[in-house]
Amino acid sequence: MSAPDSATPVFDKQGEQSDEARVDAAxxxxxxxxxxxxxxxxxxxxxxxxxxxxxxxxVSTGDAKYTPIHKLELLRRAxxxxxxxxxxxxxxxxxxxxxxxxxxxxxQELIYDSCTMCGRCTLICPMGIDIAELVKEAxxxxxxxxxxxxxxxxxxxxxxxxxxxxxxxxxxxDILAEAASKYGVEIHCDLAAADILVTAAAAELGEHTxxxxxxxxxxxxxxxxxxxxxxxxxxxxxxxxxxxxxxQERLTRALVDTAVKIGAKTVLLxxxxxxxxxxxxxxAKWYGQALPVRIIHMTEFLDEVIATKQISVRKIGETATxxxxxxxxxxxxxxxxxxxxxxxxxxxxxxxxxxxVAGYCCGGGGGVVSNQRAVPLRHKVxxxxxxxxxATGAKRLVTSCGQCRITLEMGAKHAHWDKPIESLLGLVAxxxxx
Amino acid sequence: xxxxxxxxxxxxxxxxxxxxxxTLWRLAGVMRRPRMPDLSPAREGAPANLVGALRAVVHGxxxxxxxxxxxxxxxxxxxxxxxxxxxxxxxxAPHIAFIRRLTGLSWPALPDMVMxxxxxxxxxxxxxxxxxxxxxxxxxxxxxxxxxxxxxLTFLPMIxxxxxxxxxxxxxxxxxxxxxxxxxxxxxxxxxxxxxWFPFGKLMHAFLFxxxxxxxxxxxxxxxxxx
Numbered sequence: 091m092s093a094p095d096s097a098t099p100v101f102d103k104q105g106e107q108s109d110e111a112r113v114d115a116a117x118x119x120x121x122x123x124x125x126x127x128x129x130x131x132x133x134x135x136x137x138x139x140x141x142x143x144x145x146x147x148x149v150s151t152g153d154a155k156y157t158p159i160h161k162l163e164l165l166r167r168a169x170x171x172x173x174x175x176x177x178x179x180x181x182x183x184x185x186x187x188x189x190x191x192x193x194x195x196x197x198q199e200l201i202y203d204s205c206t207m208c209g210r211c212t213l214i215c216p217m218g219i220d221i222a223e224l225v226k227e228a229x230x231x232x233x234x235x236x237x238x239x240x241x242x243x244x245x246x247x248x249x250x251x252x253x254x255x256x257x258x259x260x261x262x263x264d265i266l267a268e269a270a271s272k273y274g275v276e277i278h279c280d281l282a283a284a285d286i287l288v289t290a291a292a293a294e295l296g297e298h299t300x301x302x303x304x305x306x307x308x309x310x311x312x313x314x315x316x317x318x319x320x321x322x323x324x325x326x327x328x329x330x331x332x333x334x335x336x337x338q339e340r341l342t343r344a345l346v347d348t349a350v351k352i353g354a355k356t357v358l359l360x361x362x363x364x365x366x367x368x369x370x371x372x373x374a375k376w377y378g379q380a381l382p383v384r385i386i387h388m389t390e391f392l393d394e395v396i397a398t399k400q401i402s403v404r405k406i407g408e409t410a411t412x413x414x415x416x417x418x419x420x421x422x423x424x425x426x427x428x429x430x431x432x433x434x435x436x437x438x439x440x441x442x443x444x445x446x447v448a449g450y451c452c453g454g455g456g457g458v459v460s461n462q463r464a465v466p467l468r469h470k471v472x473x474x475x476x477x478x479x480x481a482t483g484a485k486r487l488v489t490s491c492g493q494c495r496i497t498l499e500m501g502a503k504h505a506h507w508d509k510p511i512e513s514l515l516g517l518v519a520x521x522x523x524x
Numbered sequence: 525x526x527x528x529x530x531x532x533x534x535x536x537x538x539x540x541x542x543x544x545x546x547t548l549w550r551l552a553g554v555m556r557r558p559r560m561p562d563l564s565p566a567r568e569g570a571p572a573n574l575v576g577a578l579r580a581v582v583h584g585x586x587x588x589x590x591x592x593x594x595x596x597x598x599x600x601x602x603x604x605x606x607x608x609x610x611x612x613x614x615x616x617a618p619h620i621a622f623i624r625r626l627t628g629l630s631w632p633a634l635p636d637m638v639m640x641x642x643x644x645x646x647x648x649x650x651x652x653x654x655x656x657x658x659x660x661x662x663x664x665x666x667x668x669x670x671x672x673x674x675x676x677l678t679f680l681p682m683i684x685x686x687x688x689x690x691x692x693x694x695x696x697x698x699x700x701x702x703x704x705x706x707x708x709x710x711x712x713x714x715x716x717x718x719x720x721w722f723p724f725g726k727l728m729h730a731f732l733f734x735x736x737x738x739x740x741x742x743x744x745x746x747x748x749x750x751x
Contacts, residue, residue, distance in 0.1 A: 126557040127739040133554055134736035136726050137671055138602075139662040140587075143594035154661040175553025176724065213751070214591045216602075217729060218584050218737030371747060374563035381565070423567050423748030447750060448590040 101195045104243045105236035109191035112235040116194055119231035120168040131224060132169040134217040135159055141211035141221060146450050147204045150470040158211035158221045161200040164189045165228045194237055201228050202239050203464040206455035207331075208416035213448060222421065225456075229333025238332055239461045245328050250337055253344055254324030256295035262320050265295055266302065273303035276310055281317035287354040287383075288318050289325035289345060291362035291492045298492060301361060304519030305388065309358075311522060312400040316358070322348035325359050326493070327368035331457035338368060339376040346373060349383045357385045361515050363417030363455060363491040370422065387418060389490045392518050393427040396434045404521040405436025411484035412439060413475070413498065413511075414449035415491030428490050428514055435517055440482040450474060452489075454497025472501025479509065490514040528705040531712040539716035546723025551731060567748025576745020577738035583751045584737040598656075601649045608646030609678075612639055612685070617693035636693050643686060650679050670725045677721050680714035687711070 107115065124132070141158040142148040148156040170186045171177060180186050189197075209222035232238055238246075245255045252258040257265060263279045270277040278284070288309065294301040302318075309316045322344035329338030349357050359365045366387045374381050386394075395401045410432060418424045425446045432439050444450050453471030458464045475498065479487055487509055489495055498511045525533070570576070587595045613619055615634035624630040654675055657663045688707045702708055721727065744751055 124557055125560040126555060127560070127743070129554045129557040130732065130736045130739050133550070134729055134732040136729050137663070137666045137668065138598055139660065139666055140591070140595050140598055142662045144591060148662075154665040157662050157666055160666050173557070175550045212740060213588055214595060216584055216587075216599075217733055218580055218740040220740045220743065223743075371562075371564050374565075375560075377563075380563055384565075420749065421747070423744075423750075425750065444590055448588060 101198045102238065102240040102243065103195070103236055104238065104240070107236055112237065113189065113191050113194065116189070116231040116235040116237070117168055117172065119234040120165055120228070121172045123227040123230060124169055124173040127220075128224065128227060129169070129173065131217075131219040131221075132162075132166060133174070134219055135166075136217060138216060140214050140216065141219075144210040144214040146206075146208070146210070146453060146471045146474060147467055150474050151467070155200065156204050158205070158225075159219070161205050162221065162224050162228065164193055164197050165224060165231075168231075194232070194235055197228075197232070198237060198239060199463075201225060201232060202242065202457065203461055204458075204467055206416065206451045206453065206458050208451035208455050209420050210416070210448065210451065213420070226330075226333070229331075230335055231333070233333035233335075239457075239463060241460050241462055242328075242332050242457050245457075245460060246332050246334050246337060249324075249328045249341065253322070253341065254292060254295065255326070255328050256292040256324060259320035259323065262295070262318065262323055265299065266318060269299035269302045270306070273300060273307075275303045275306045277302060277306045278317040280319055281315075281352065283353045284315050284317040285354055286314055286316035286356045286358050287322065287345070287349040287352065288316050288358045289360055289365070290318065290323055291326040291360040291365060292324055292328075293326075293492050293496060294360055295324065301492065301513065301515060304513070304515050305358070305360070307519045307522065308392070308395065308401060308515075312395055317352065319348050319352065321351065322346075325357075325365035325369055326362045327365060328457070330364055330368035330372070338372070342369065342373045342376045345369060346377055346381060346383060355383055357383050358391055359385060359387045361388045361490050361492050361495075361513060363415035363422070363493060366422050366424075367417040387422070387424060387490075388515050389418065389424055389427050389431065392431045392515065396431060396518075401518075402523045403435055403518055404523050406517070406521060407436045408438070408486060409440055409482075409484040410437040410486040410488050411442055411479055411482040412445070413442070413452060413479075413487065413489040413494055414446055415489060415494045416449075416451050416455055418491060419449065420447050431514055431518065432488065435521060437486065437488070437517075440484040442478045442482060444478065450478070452491075452494040452497040453501070454493055459493055459497045459500075468497065469501060469504050472498065472505060475501070476505060476507055486510075486512055488512045488514055488517065526705065526709075528702065528709040528712075531709040531716065535713060535716050539719040543719040543722050546720075547728065547731065550723050550728060554732075554735075562743070562746055564746070566746045570745055570748050573742040573745055577741040580737045580741020580744065580751055581734050583741075584733070588751075601652055604645050605649035605653070608642040608649065611642040612646060612682075615639060615642070618696055621697055633693065639693075640689075643682060647679075647682050647686070650675065650682065654679075673721060674725045674727055677714070677718045678727075681711060681718055684711040684714045 145158050167186050167189055170180050205225045207222040207225050211221045249255045266277045266279045327338055327341045345357055359369055369385045453468040495511045616639045617633035620630050620633050657667055688704055688711050
């Protein structure tokens with residue numbers, strides 16, 4: 091297997107480390123990731139190539155370099171040289187080449203630009219190799235080496251400074267006050283005590299503040315004691331996507347510690363897939379023990395308040411199709427919840443050809459939406475999604491992840507496709523009955 | 525010591541020792557890597573992790589319906605190969621006699637005609653896999669030396685085995701002595717090469733597949749993801 095190819099000549103670097111230090115940092119990080127599950131998955135590949143058939147980047151381009159297991163080539167080399175049971179033999183005989191700085195630089199294209207960590211490849215792998223998780227672990231090493239796309243690095247630096255990629259905490263009260271005024275709804279901020287700590291996705295603190303108002307409208311309707319809080323408000327954990335574990339921990343702790351401080355029993359996550367992956371499944375790892383709070387996604391919350399009749403919604407009575415956000419459904423297990431909410435809204439669901447656990451990614455997950463180098467690839471993926479949506483003939487297209495919506499909206503704009511991409515939360519909030 | 529005695533004696537011993545110790549070493553080396561416990565609360569109603577692991581092992585036997593079309597050729601080729609190989613190895617009367625000499629265990633043999641068909645099908649699937657590996661752009665991109673070594677060492681016992689089948693198995697077994705000692709020795713030596721290579725290459729998937737699928741099954745089960 092050769093080193094990853096690249097058609098893109100320039101890759102980004104951060105920091106002033108020497109090339110040797112970058113390689114060493116990456117290798118140390120890779121080795122630290124090789125726990126038993128990772129090792130099993132590194133050992134088990136039979137190189138059947140089926141994973142290519144599941145990857146939206148391969149399927150939409152036909153380019154073999156996007157074969158998911160190929161994206162792990164450098165991690166594989168690191169494993170067999172440094173951590174496999176025969177590592178001393180492998181090194182002594184020079185059977186596997188140590189990744190070079192050039193290899194690592196060029197690897198950005200496969201590990202950041204053309205993988206959304208959606209995990210569809212995991213489903214097709216006959217060995218059950220969780221490639222998405224391995225890519226995430228590989229990104230940890232790339233971050234340590236200061237080798238990530240500059241756009242993601244910029245977001246990382248911002249989040250390290252502000253605790254959010256969108257805004258510093260000090261500006262949160264103003265943003266919320268403006269949204270409250272614009273949409274005519276009370277949005278609580280910085281209450282000293284509350285039962286629910288409500289969090290946002292970065293985009294909701296900028297262009298998409300209606301989502302904040304929508305959540306507030308429903309929370310107020312059920313009479314919840316809730317608040318947003320400067321101490322921890324942006325749940326779209328950019329450290330999770332970038333491979334910046336320190337930032338991931340810091341952002342995670344901000345949410346959990348703030349919830350504990352105000353006595354909240356629940357942290358309500360926004361319509362954001364990666365927020366769910368980072369907080370619901372990984373927060374406890376960073377917290378070091380079982381969490382003292384319950385973490386739920388907005389879709390679970392909507393499902394619960396509808397099921398328990400705390401709210402009721404008007405029947406829309408049209409056809410709809412649903413784009414399943416990967417981190418919520420394939421990686422998160424929330425396939426049924428969104429469908430129950432759609433049913434409550436009286437929407438007759440016409441499923442996409444590939445849906446649910448096996449649905450195709452929007453093409454923007456894992457930070458790819460923010461990665462300008464990946465724009466042409468995203469558009470290719472969008473064509474597949476557009477075809478599947480049109481094939482349903484459904485009147486409405488709904489999803490429950492803001493990042494998916496933004497990715498799909500950008501794709502639609504490029505394709506001059508005038509279908510609105512609707513938020514499940516927005517539909518519920520707009521159709522609340524008295 | 526003639527070649528057949530060497531193949532049946534020291535070479536076989538060495539091959540079995542490398543196979544057993546190497547396999548145990550590799551499995552133990554993987555299983556003693558650090559464990560990273562998942563402290564997040566499991567999805568409400570999720571079955572025990574072991575159930576999730578076993579489900580994943582079973583589900584992995586056949587592709588999900590969304591992927592059947594894309595993976596049909598690879599899957600069917602794999603099934604025919606594995607079943608054919610198992611039939612030949614465990615069902616052919618001279619192989620059973622060989623295992624009985626080694627372990628004392630034996631079982632009824634399958635008819636020779638079944639064996640010939642199984643061996644033929646296995647060889648055809650191996651050739652198909654090789655053509656695919658050498659011509660398919662995806663497979664060319666991801667292949668390593670392990671793939672070609674493993675293919676060669678799997679193919680050799682099949683071909684050398686076919687080369688010593690001149691008579692019905694009952695006739696072969698009825699004789700007191702081997703009349704084709706060199707071809708038989710070569711056949712046995714190719715099997716021994718396969719055993720020696722087993723712990724070092726991808727043949728280990730014969731053991732690892734269950735652990736690998738099971739680990740992902742536990743992760744998915746914990747999260748309430750339905751495979």
